[in-house]
Amino acid sequence: MTTTTLDTLGLGATATITGTSGDDAALLRAMGLREGAVITVRRVEPCIVSAGHARVGLSTVLTPTIEVAVTA
Secondary structure (H helix, E strand, O other): OEEEEHHHOOOOOEEEEEEEOOOOHHHHHHOOOOOOOEEEEEEOOOEEEEEOOEEEEEOOOOHHHEEEEEOO
16 A cells, blocks of 8 residues: 555545645545545546545645555
8 A cells, every 4th residue: 555645646546545734634524535535536637536425626735735545
């Protein structure tokens, strides 16, 4: 398992969130982007991910603050 940040993932990549940081960490967790959530990248720029039954659009400022684990 490789750990990286969301901004490094490509289209279609699936990963598990391992943590969030920065001023918007609480907001990300409230939107369902919390530790243990499995996400799939649906669009790279702007970044759109699916988490469960929801799709979330994220600013390029936020994607480096979301740490993920990718199984290769």
